[in-house]
Amino acid sequence: MLLDCALFISNGKLLGVVPKNIKTRWFNTATAKTFIYDNYEVAISDKLIFASMCKIGICVGAMNNEKLSTLNNAELIINIDAQPYYHNYFEDTINELASLSKFSNQAIVYANTNPCESTTDYVYTSLLAVFECGKQVLNKNYKHQNSFSFDTNCYSAEIDIDIVRAIRKKKSIENKMIDLAVSQNQIINFELPTKKINTINRFTTNHLHSKHNDFSNRQNTCNKESSNEHNENELKSFYIDPFLTHKIKYSSQAIDIVTVQALGLAKRLRHINSNNVVIGISGGIDSTLALLVCDKCFDILGYPKNNINAVFMPCFGTSAESARIAKQLAEALTVNYIEIPITDAVTQHFKDISHNAEVRNLVYENSQARQRTMILFNYANKTNGIVVGTGNMSEIALGWSTYNADHISNYNVNCGIPKTVAKAILEFYIYSKANPKIDGNLIARILERPISPELLPADENNEIQSTEQIIGQYELHDFFLFYHLSYFLSKEKLLYIAKYSFSNKYSVEEIENTLDIFLHRFHQSQYKRSCSTDGPSIFSVSLSPRTGFVLPSDI
Template identity: 35%
Template sequence: MNYGFIRVSIAVPKLFLTNVDKNYLEHKKIVEKLSKTHTQVISFPELSLTGYSCGDLFHQAKLQNKAKNSFIKFQEVSEKFPNIFIVLGTPFAYNGALFNCAAVYNNGKLVALIPKSHLPNYNEFKERIYFQSAPEITKKISISGIEHKVIFGKHVVFTSEQDEKFSIGIEICEDLWGVEPPSGKLALNGANIILNLSASNELVVKTDYRIRLVRQQSERSICVYSYVSSGLGESTMDMVFGGSGMIYEYGNNLGEMKPFSLDNQTLTVDCDVDRINQERIRNTIWGENTILNNIQHEKYFFKTKNIDFNSNTLKRNIDPLPFLPHIKNSDQLNERCNEIMSIQANGLAMRFQRSKVKNLIIGLSGGLDSTYALLVCLEMCKILSITTNCIQALTLPGHGTSELTKSNTENLCKALKVDLEEISIVEITNMHLNQLGHSGDHDITFENAQARERTQILFDKANLINGLVIGTSDLSELALGWTTYNGDHMSSYGVNATIPKTLIRFLIQWYKENKLASKKAKGILQKIIDTPISPELIPPDTESGEIKQETESLIGPFELHDFFLFHFIRRKARPGKILFLAGRAFSKKYEKEEIEKWLRVFIERFFANQFKRSALPDGPKVGSVSLSPRGEWRIPSDIDDPSLWLDDIN
């Protein structure tokens, strides 16, 4: 299956300025080479057949005719590779005017010539001396030497015969720099891959500017944006061209070329047009804009061949930890992590003030979630310039509490100078279970009774001292329903509600390394990070005293579940595709059978536990995924058969 992926290539050929015959052969050589990668799209730079820096030689009929003969002859290359959509740059003289065009080939034919819309005529660029802007009318024209008619104009979208969800639009260099790039209209008319043929010279910091333009246009137009520019073969009389090339997918960098290559250079990546289409459907403003769009484009159907992808042949990186900020620059990483915590802490600060309470009540287990929630409470105190005396931490040891987590809690509060009160729930839980006539087995009733006793104590304590109960359940637990309904599921304000488990672990590590000076406090946080994740609702091992109930052994690794959650909710991917992507992302860590097992657990638990998410307390949205019923996740609580999604895994 192709799972909605399209293989796209960009190429910067070795250029021989004005030597069209040699340039033709370089183009041919690249197409032959890239065909072995099973690429479906190849894009060359602006005016790649002649070179961009020919100057007044563009007005020489000899060069114009040579370019024309060459782009007509290039149909032979396309005939040899009929399933590849090929675009190269050429000048084209028509009706007494010269145009800077993208020549489009497919199935052995020159199918279109797309003229450049915006011609730069400032600083070092003087294109209006040589070329005319694209006409507003798109039509089919006759060209001597070609039996069929060729589309000529800028209002064209190319759509795959095999898959109408895959469409291409084309613009040329300066078109991207305009106030309203043609790619915007092309995207609104269905193009989800934009090819930009460019000739952009190198200047100090210009590379960064080009990257921003490409990234922003891929985000604004919700598309794949492929950009490729002329290389070193151009004239260096006044400018140097480096052969810049990059492909962005809705703001994500899929790949970049290294500039200043003396030889042919190519880049091939697999673009997820299925993701693009789902993003457009999700974004209702996009739908409104397509209705308001008043410029209709010609549609041309081209031929391609679907690729049967597997995890070993996919040409793109799949991030196994999509919720984490993968930022190499330490200052930028600190800024991002501070931003995450600031959103949570400021949300809590506003709730604290508006509720007119005096204290924060938090239950500490010695694990990741409650520890991180405590750190958010400390940040809130800094924001409001109040002492940490308002934080009342409680440790509520029960039947499953180990000495490890109990000592973690005690040492953490000492190191952070937070008041800690201990209230055992063993006796009250036993009394409650006896009243119910419980057998004494370590069953679901035994476990949930402890969770609810803890929640009752926290809320009663809040009533007693005029406080807010801080929720500690994280996004991963809410997705899996790994909370007790009206137990740890409930709070006054859930600060972790949109923070997944993998990110919480990461943020505690970051906090330890960047926010704490005390070696003792750092050591305690590291110990908490290293502690196995557990609800501790059944007694620890009688001999060793170690935690017996490890969450990830029961429901699966959180790194897998967070991966599933991200792609299921944020990317709207179907389970079969998620399994495929996870197989690639975790190929060195998990067998496919294990991934499939836990994906089934995820789907089953996700649907079965919607009733808990339908009754979630308030909490701040921090990232792009939230399961709040008041925010962006609204589904019925009583869907009892997720077979539509489970069957897709097969």
């Protein structure tokens, strides 16, 4: 009996045989469930699951939904195929596998036979592809340069099993499918030679290569860059930029995001029958983006721009450059610019509560924030408008806001925008001149300045307060935010992938310290998020206590 099948071998031992089980002119279907090989029993079935650090299923032949359903219990599927070449074969196969991987929330390793198998009417071209829940993790620039070669090609890719499991767990509808699949699959446990790193599950396609493999007697040899050795430099790197700011910076995605923000605000204004907004501006990144969103919103609604009330409220730490930028920005957008100094009001407040103004503590800083918020809300009442919030997603995650001050508004257009994305959007405005009313040099000045709440006066060296010197780099915080919120990765895993991704940019100490700050502040600040303001969710992760990250305040 001749079978079209795959053999699963680990450490020189045959663990199982997976047949294609489609009867053809040449091949039969498997009837036996086991057979004896080298004096031990070997299972033979198309429903075998090989379990070690992850559950591996084997698919022989073209992948489809029916085959996926029989292997739904697997976290990783190895798909061995012999598909002859046809026009658009590469694109069609990649797109189909990506779709199947995303639909089933599984990792897929795909390998098609190479030209050595060509015969009669069929010519085969090799294709190697690896997917992680729909995302192609083998080199995305790998096209067909080696597909038409008789050489054997070996490539390395990395699959994060923790992420695969997290995604599968989040898809509650699939849990029932997985439970059904458990009873159908025969589980074969084995020891996989693997590199353990702080109990982190990392699976590389190199693990598929048995140490007993010997290609030396074959005519086809692996090329130099395709060594079987595990080379981390060649493996998939975690996105240093998970929110894809590199794309936003140079594409119309930036305008799409601003438009979505503007549409959310427009709906709120139409619903409450208001044509006025009040926004506090500081000359910083977040208030600049929020003001641009208001400008876009009023374009959509056809409201007069002077109904956008941009309020600048200088106090003890406000720099002259911030004042210049805020005014120039408001004038460029032809909105209603209002300057209300709050130094006297805050000083009086200190007297009212018997606080020494020389003690520059939390009372000193938060009193300014609450004074500003009171002015914004009262001015909104005066104009029959609403207060537009400017706090970004990164600040919300870290609780980097004053409770009942910049923490709230009537509608926060930036609540779904991480700080790194806000910067990327402003960079797009420079690059594309998306708003011709604004000089790119003005936005460049905003981006060049250190991120600061400017609540404290400048020091003796005229250095202003720096947020990132206090809490760490926003680039790291946004990285932690995405992977912690998307996949609930452990602290150890977050630390590992951050070291792996930022090894050439930040020291290990800086990464560790920033992660400690992130995790502490993130979980400590849920009580602020529990009563946060409405605003548009932009990315797959959201901190909204209603539709995004739901967590009791005191956990």
